[in-house]
Amino acid sequence: MAEVLTHAEPHEEHDHKPQGWRRWVYATNHKDIGTMYLVFACIMFFIGGGAAMLIRLELFSPGLQFFDPQFFNSLTTMHALIMIFGAIMPAWTGLANWMIPMQVGAPDMALPRLNNLSFWILPFAFTLLLATFFVPGGAPAGGWTMYPPLILQTGAAFPMLIFSVHLMGASSILGAINVIVTIMNMRAPGITLLRMPLFVWTWLITAYLLIAVMPVLAGAVTMLLTDHFFGTTFFTAAGGGDPVMFQHVFWFFGHPEVYILILPAFGIVSEVIPTFSRKPLFGYEAMVYATASIAFLSFIVWAHHMFTVGMPLAAQLFFMLSTMLIAVPTGVKVFNWTATMWKGSLSFEPPMLFALAFLFLFTIGGFSGLMLAIVPADYQYQDTYFVVAHFHYVLVPGTIFGIMAGVYYWLPKWTGKMYSLTLANWHFWLSAIFVNVLFFPQHFLGLAGMPRRIPDYAVQFTDWNRVSSLGGFGFGLAQLLFPILIWKCIRSGQPIGNRAWEGAHGLEWELPSPPPYHSWTTPPSDAVIARGAAH
Amino acid sequence: MSATGIEASAQRRRVRRSAWAWALIAAAFYLGFIVLALLRGMK
Numbered sequence: 001m002a003e004v005l006t007h008a009e010p011h012e013e014h015d016h017k018p019q020g021w022r023r024w025v026y027a028t029n030h031k032d033i034g035t036m037y038l039v040f041a042c043i044m045f046f047i048g049g050g051a052a053m054l055i056r057l058e059l060f061s062p063g064l065q066f067f068d069p070q071f072f073n074s075l076t077t078m079h080a081l082i083m084i085f086g087a088i089m090p091a092w093t094g095l096a097n098w099m100i101p102m103q104v105g106a107p108d109m110a111l112p113r114l115n116n117l118s119f120w121i122l123p124f125a126f127t128l129l130l131a132t133f134f135v136p137g138g139a140p141a142g143g144w145t146m147y148p149p150l151i152l153q154t155g156a157a158f159p160m161l162i163f164s165v166h167l168m169g170a171s172s173i174l175g176a177i178n179v180i181v182t183i184m185n186m187r188a189p190g191i192t193l194l195r196m197p198l199f200v201w202t203w204l205i206t207a208y209l210l211i212a213v214m215p216v217l218a219g220a221v222t223m224l225l226t227d228h229f230f231g232t233t234f235f236t237a238a239g240g241g242d243p244v245m246f247q248h249v250f251w252f253f254g255h256p257e258v259y260i261l262i263l264p265a266f267g268i269v270s271e272v273i274p275t276f277s278r279k280p281l282f283g284y285e286a287m288v289y290a291t292a293s294i295a296f297l298s299f300i301v302w303a304h305h306m307f308t309v310g311m312p313l314a315a316q317l318f319f320m321l322s323t324m325l326i327a328v329p330t331g332v333k334v335f336n337w338t339a340t341m342w343k344g345s346l347s348f349e350p351p352m353l354f355a356l357a358f359l360f361l362f363t364i365g366g367f368s369g370l371m372l373a374i375v376p377a378d379y380q381y382q383d384t385y386f387v388v389a390h391f392h393y394v395l396v397p398g399t400i401f402g403i404m405a406g407v408y409y410w411l412p413k414w415t416g417k418m419y420s421l422t423l424a425n426w427h428f429w430l431s432a433i434f435v436n437v438l439f440f441p442q443h444f445l446g447l448a449g450m451p452r453r454i455p456d457y458a459v460q461f462t463d464w465n466r467v468s469s470l471g472g473f474g475f476g477l478a479q480l481l482f483p484i485l486i487w488k489c490i491r492s493g494q495p496i497g498n499r500a501w502e503g504a505h506g507l508e509w510e511l512p513s514p515p516p517y518h519s520w521t522t523p524p525s526d527a528v529i530a531r532g533a534a535h
Numbered sequence: 536m537s538a539t540g541i542e543a544s545a546q547r548r549r550v551r552r553s554a555w556a557w558a559l560i561a562a563a564f565y566l567g568f569i570v571l572a573l574l575r576g577m578k
Contacts, residue, residue, distance in 0.1 A: 215567075
């Protein structure tokens with residue numbers, strides 16, 4: 001039996017891949033589907049980024065410059081929906097598709113046809129969502145949080161919005177089922193749960209979160225739909241309903257959603273920092289338990305998003321303290337990443353640069369989150385640009401930099417070629433500088449009282465808005481380097497060996513670069529697992 | 536059936552069982568939440 005499980009002859013007969021459009025439309029291969037997810041996420045990142053550029057263009061000066069307020073509100077709403085559901089979540093699923101089978105020693109995802117369906121739902125969902133720009137009444141403008149009664153004023157776009165949210169939710173749930181089933185059933189013998197790479201662990205926990213909370217979003221938007229079209233009054237006070245109830249239901253989904261967006265980034269940083277420190281990850285088990293603790297706590301903090309609605313003091317105290325509690329496992333993580341680097345032999349290739357920027361800048365987002373958790377202070381910050389600065393620090397130099405770290409880390413493995421380090425360094429430094437120019441002044445604007453989601457503002461806010469807009473344009477332009485770099489890498493990168501980075505450990509680095517069409521047609525041997533073990 | 540074949544079919548069974556279990560849990564959450572909310576809304 002041991003012989004059966006350890007022999008490593010390649011199975012070329014599995015390598016027949018369909019050609020042309022059939023390869024992509026009928027794709028069941030985890031790498032092909034991963035690639036499609038990543039390309040889709042990249043397209044959405046630039047569409048959502050385009051909306052962000054228009055927002056910053058309008059806010060460059062006080063007064064109305066280019067857009068009417070309704071369209072401005074559509075831009076903010078669509079920017080958020082596109083970035084969260086169209087760019088970040090599909091990017092994580094793409095990385096999961098590419099890496100999880102390779103990291104656990106499996107030939108593919110457990111449910112390849114379901115995988116195809118999960119992906120192909122997305123283009124339909126986003127075609128529907130983007131089409132709302134062209135229907136009477138325009139795109140949704142009530143904010144990505146879809147609070148009633150405002151969102152119920154949406155025109156013909158309303159049912160399109162609800163249906164597209166359902167489609168996105170269904171796609172995420174199907175993807176999550178696939179991830180859980182793959183990790184729980186397809187691990188090679190010898191890859192016990194506590195020998196899995198951190199990226200796999202964080203994705204497993206993310207998948208549980210997705211299955212737990214996406215149905216809550218579906219329920220909430222369905223109630224909006226029936227309020228709008230079928231005469232129910234879930235959120236209409238005149239009919240005995242309660243609009244605040246929507247906020248509770250939405251944020252019961254919304255806060256775990258924040259961790260859905262960030263946990264896989266924790267996993268990637270936990271892979272990248274040990275590689276470029278040439279040391280094993282400090283406190284592997286503590287990292288796993290901290291991730292699980294963060295996921296658990298994410299279910300009991302939702303009302304910190306709505307302290308000002310008027311809730312009992314006991315509830316405010318509970319949600320304030322439970323929110324602050326998240327700082328404990330997060331602190332464990334930041335400490336462990338720092339301790340991993342301590343006395344390490346550090347080098348600063350692009351994945352490490354993005355991971356380090358993540359470490360510094362995500363922590364800033366975490367600290368402003370703690371400020372927002374303090375109830376009396378939150379009364380001042382609520383609905384100001386301080387909140388905008390906070391969550392953008394979490395989501396851009398946090399999540400987006402995490403995705404960039406992952407792509408720059410594994411791109412040589414995927415393509416078999418090394419990308420231009422010069423171009424990647426330019427991409428990093430321009431992004432790291434401009435992201436701070438873009439978002440740091442928004443703290444000042446918020447503390448000075450500038451409200452969010454407005455196209456116009458008082459003249460005293462002009463200077464910092466100009467700085468922020470210039471940062472935004474710089475950040476946006478810098479991102480254009482990314483597809484150029486990838487194109488150049490695929491076309492003319494220098495071929496590399498199995499292990500692109502000297503300090504890299506893990507099963508994926510035991511495979512050739514690029515890996516065969518099916519990754520581990522026979523499970524890796526004990527010797528290979530031992531060589532690849534990162535801890 | 537060879538040892539590899541037995542192993543593979545056992546794994547396929549495990550995958551199928553696990554996939555169904557998670558699909559049922561997800562569907563129960565997804566539809567259950569919507570149906571319960573609507574039933575309550577009709578009261």
